Amino acid sequence: MVTEEAAHTSEPFLIRELSLLEFVRRVLAQAERERTPLLERVRYVAIVSELIDEIYQVRVAGLDEQVEAGFESRSRGGVTAPELLDRIRSVVSEICEYQSAVFREEIQPALERVGVRILLWDGLDETDREYLSGVFHEQVYPVLTPLAVDPAHPFPYISNLSMNLAIMVREPETGIQRFARVKVPPILPRFIELPERRGFVPLEQLISAHLDELFPGMDVTECHPFRLTRNTDYQIAEFETSDLLEALKSELGRRRRGQVMRLEVERDIDPDVLNLLMRELEIKDRHVYRISGLLGLGSLTTLADMDLPEHRWKPFPPVVPARISGNHDFFRMISKGDLLVHHPYESFAASTAEFVHQAAHDPHVLGIKQTLYRTSPDSAIARSLITAAELGKQVVALVELKARFDEQRNIERAQALEEAGVHVVYGLVGLKTHAKLCLVVRQEDGKLARYVHTATGNYNERTARIYEDVGMFTKDSDIGADVSDLFNQLTGYSKQKSYRKLVVAPAELRSHIVELILREAEQEEGHIVAKLNGLVDKETIMALYEASRAGTRVDLIVRGVCCLRPGIPGMSENITVRSIVGRFLEHSRIFRFGRPERGFRYYIGSADLMPRNLDRRVEAMFPVEDREAQRRLEEILDLCRADDHLAWELQHDGSYIRRGYTNDVDVHQALMDAALHRSRSLRKR
Numbered sequence: 001m002v003t004e005e006a007a008h009t010s011e012p013f014l015i016r017e018l019s020l021l022e023f024v025r026r027v028l029a030q031a032e033r034e035r036t037p038l039l040e041r042v043r044y045v046a047i048v049s050e051l052i053d054e055i056y057q058v059r060v061a062g063l064d065e066q067v068e069a070g071f072e073s074r075s076r077g078g079v080t081a082p083e084l085l086d087r088i089r090s091v092v093s094e095i096c097e098y099q100s101a102v103f104r105e106e107i108q109p110a111l112e113r114v115g116v117r118i119l120l121w122d123g124l125d126e127t128d129r130e131y132l133s134g135v136f137h138e139q140v141y142p143v144l145t146p147l148a149v150d151p152a153h154p155f156p157y158i159s160n161l162s163m164n165l166a167i168m169v170r171e172p173e174t175g176i177q178r179f180a181r182v183k184v185p186p187i188l189p190r191f192i193e194l195p196e197r198r199g200f201v202p203l204e205q206l207i208s209a210h211l212d213e214l215f216p217g218m219d220v221t222e223c224h225p226f227r228l229t230r231n232t233d234y235q236i237a238e239f240e241t242s243d244l245l246e247a248l249k250s251e252l253g254r255r256r257r258g259q260v261m262r263l264e265v266e267r268d269i270d271p272d273v274l275n276l277l278m279r280e281l282e283i284k285d286r287h288v289y290r291i292s293g294l295l296g297l298g299s300l301t302t303l304a305d306m307d308l309p310e311h312r313w314k315p316f317p318p319v320v321p322a323r324i325s326g327n328h329d330f331f332r333m334i335s336k337g338d339l340l341v342h343h344p345y346e347s348f349a350a351s352t353a354e355f356v357h358q359a360a361h362d363p364h365v366l367g368i369k370q371t372l373y374r375t376s377p378d379s380a381i382a383r384s385l386i387t388a389a390e391l392g393k394q395v396v397a398l399v400e401l402k403a404r405f406d407e408q409r410n411i412e413r414a415q416a417l418e419e420a421g422v423h424v425v426y427g428l429v430g431l432k433t434h435a436k437l438c439l440v441v442r443q444e445d446g447k448l449a450r451y452v453h454t455a456t457g458n459y460n461e462r463t464a465r466i467y468e469d470v471g472m473f474t475k476d477s478d479i480g481a482d483v484s485d486l487f488n489q490l491t492g493y494s495k496q497k498s499y500r501k502l503v504v505a506p507a508e509l510r511s512h513i514v515e516l517i518l519r520e521a522e523q524e525e526g527h528i529v530a531k532l533n534g535l536v537d538k539e540t541i542m543a544l545y546e547a548s549r550a551g552t553r554v555d556l557i558v559r560g561v562c563c564l565r566p567g568i569p570g571m572s573e574n575i576t577v578r579s580i581v582g583r584f585l586e587h588s589r590i591f592r593f594g595r596p597e598r599g600f601r602y603y604i605g606s607a608d609l610m611p612r613n614l615d616r617r618v619e620a621m622f623p624v625e626d627r628e629a630q631r632r633l634e635e636i637l638d639l640c641r642a643d644d645h646l647a648w649e650l651q652h653d654g655s656y657i658r659r660g661y662t663n664d665v666d667v668h669q670a671l672m673d674a675a676l677h678r679s680r681s682l683r684k685r
Helices: 016-032 038-068 081-113 126-143 203-208 244-255 271-281 297-304 330-335 349-361 380-390 407-419 477-491 509-521 538-549 611-615 627-642 667-684
Strands: 147-149 163-170 177-183 191-193 200-202 219-230 260-266 288-291 339-343 365-372 394-399 423-425 437-444 447-455 467-474 503-505 527-532 553-558 575-580 590-595 599-605 617-624 647-650 656-658
Touching: 016 038, 016 081, 016 656, 038 081, 038 219, 038 260, 038 297, 081 288, 081 297, 126 203, 163 203, 163 271, 191 203, 191 297, 200 203, 219 271, 260 271, 330 349, 330 447, 330 467, 339 349, 339 627, 349 365, 349 380, 349 437, 349 447, 349 467, 365 380, 365 477, 380 394, 380 407, 394 407, 394 477, 407 423, 423 477, 437 477, 447 477, 467 627, 477 617, 503 509, 503 611, 509 527, 509 538, 509 590, 509 599, 509 611, 509 617, 527 627, 538 553, 538 575, 553 627, 575 627, 590 627, 599 627, 611 617, 617 627, 627 667
Parallel strands: 260 288, 365 394, 394 423, 527 553, 553 575
Antiparallel strands: 147 177, 163 177, 163 219, 191 200, 219 260, 339 467, 365 437, 437 447, 447 467, 503 617, 527 590, 575 647, 590 599, 599 617, 647 656
């Protein structure tokens, strides 16, 4: 029910950072679900920590800079930057406390029931201590480096996301107290396993128990683990640099020394030790977070990967799409009609990767042009591009060096491709290239034919097994010409801004989306369905409000951040927003406008409705006109709207509530079943 206060709210937008934290809550809720396999519950706990780390490295970092600069504007949801930082701190503290409690009170006892125990040093018997002491001397001690802090040794640099021990030692003769720091080596496993899987001991506990060997002749009086999160955001003035690659390498080096955004410590840390850390790190109280239980729960992924298949999701081998079978010829198949594929339900290796592989080896293919935003370390697609170049084809790879947290990998990928003879470019000045495009130019009957693959997800074999995305293969001549023109713009000096069927950001994507929304609002009983990862753009949200006021029904499926307030009378009462969080990461962007009686218009694309996508990235959105492809998209949207196992509904105040079990639909299970059914039907033919 919408309260009177909500109905008269003067603030039409929810706050982005708080909406992002609501998504973190939904992920944590997966760790609580008893129907979630035990090791997957462990993984969700780890994911929560990783998400919060990222929030502090980027989002909180920007806010903190505003606070330090004395910025007092109330531009974010009617609150100032200091007020918002306080709210974020409060929510994060609450989430972390709850996360620790869920792990300690629910998941750890469940792990113990299947023989997996996380033990502290004080709880070990003599046999286990003797074994672990051997491990310490053979594998841990040689890589430890205790660093003293005194007039001859300044306070050491503490790296981002590292686990450390803050240690106080006393000289027995003089009683003088000294501070030292020991870094917990990230190259070693965070949890040391006892023989026969009798238990796991955190590495920092093992090191703490042997500090007398690191500081012989000294009395160890205090030892407390701590962990830092630094500002890893960066800005490169591309107009002022002649070499983007070298500039980014330099910036990555500086980024490692960014300002401290968060200091995580034990709840019962010694006050003197904490004050020393705060003084040396030059941080304030707002940067300190006291944690109950283990720090750095992101490292629980190592436990989630244990070989206990009965406590993980039942493996789902993606099926080969129905039109791809045996010794198929991709080019002949696509010539007969567009093909839409849906990952991870359908195989990325047998579709997208195989398409590029065939293009690389086909003697009739003259050239391949492809965007690479994030790729896997062992990318089969990158190997195919290298093969194509070695076979004399014209190969262009647009490698986005500025893909956040993948910068170093993409630098290495670009250099490897370049050394193999691939023409590597880095896109347009000031913009990230986020569009997912592959263009193959082939000689056929004395003419050139263009084949295009476009997708909502990255060309990454690994994430394609857990990210939900759609991709489309087409020989449509207009789309082929559009993609050719776009690549010319990305690699040359073209100023083209409009296309035949392709809709491109930043030139026209926002205006086109708004136009589609307002055009549907003019229809009697208009209906809009959109599935995406984030909705932040204010102009788009205002258009959706206008459509709602016109009586248009708007069903939004937004996995993560959503700044639109649904259900407000006179503004958004015809809008519903749901978020699906489950086994697979919802990642596809699908838009549908219309009703059955007058037809639908479908689009898929690489962009979320966020300012960064619409203003600062090269994005591409395509119409989907093939009837079978439209039917597949409709299946996805229908199941997402029917789901009541994984779906959460956004409330006017920014909170989310679970749907009741009325339809008994789990969209992920339903799509797995549908993929298997299509595969079995094919085998029976």
